[in-house]
Amino acid sequence: MDRIQISATDRSPRVDFDFASGRFQLSGESYPEDAAAFFGPLLQSLRTYLAAAASEPIVFEVELAYFNSSSAKALMNLFMPLEDAAGEGRAVTIRWLFTKGDETIAEAGEDFASDFSHARFDLVETSQAEC
Template sequence: MDRILLEATDRSPKVDFDFAGGRFALEGEAYPEDAAAFFGPLLQGLKQHVQAQPAAAIRFDVALSYFNSSSAKALMNLFMVLEEAAAAGAAVAIGWHYQEGDDSLQEAGEDFSADFTHARFEMIETPA
């Protein structure tokens, strides 16, 4: 599968889905006008990657400074694919990056992490 590289816009995050390297990243703000249209191809690509290489290690980093509820649902859909891959035996690590003092993003990451039993979910605080 070809790498998905999208530059950030004022409403959507930078995307770097490196399927060959098993490294995936979202960075910036996520409140696209149509979250399903934006995240749909990312979800499909991730699903195809996991199906094609079920044992491949995955590193998924999320460094969002803001996201809306539609994007939160899309993130959860991505995370569910990762959790299923980990349950099937793949080494999956999710890095949730948030700025020091940003309690709401820290809490959002903690809320997401509560849904994981197989994938490793890491809370990564960065200096403000």
């Protein structure tokens, strides 16, 4: 599959889905006008990848400084196929990066983490934004 790279905008995150290496990244801020239109193709590509590549480990890294409720739903839609793949024995790690002192983003990560029982969900505190 071709790598998906989308530059960040004022309202949407930077996307780097590197299917060849099994590394997926979202960073920046996420409150697009139409979250379904933005995230839908990403979700479809992720599902296609998961169906085709059965064994490679996956690292999905999220470093968002802000996201709205429709983006939260879209993130969960991205996370669920990863959880399913982990339940089928695939090594899946989700890394939730947040800046030290950003309790809102840290708590959001904790909320997401509570929905996982198969995928590894790491909450990673950083000293500053890495994006």
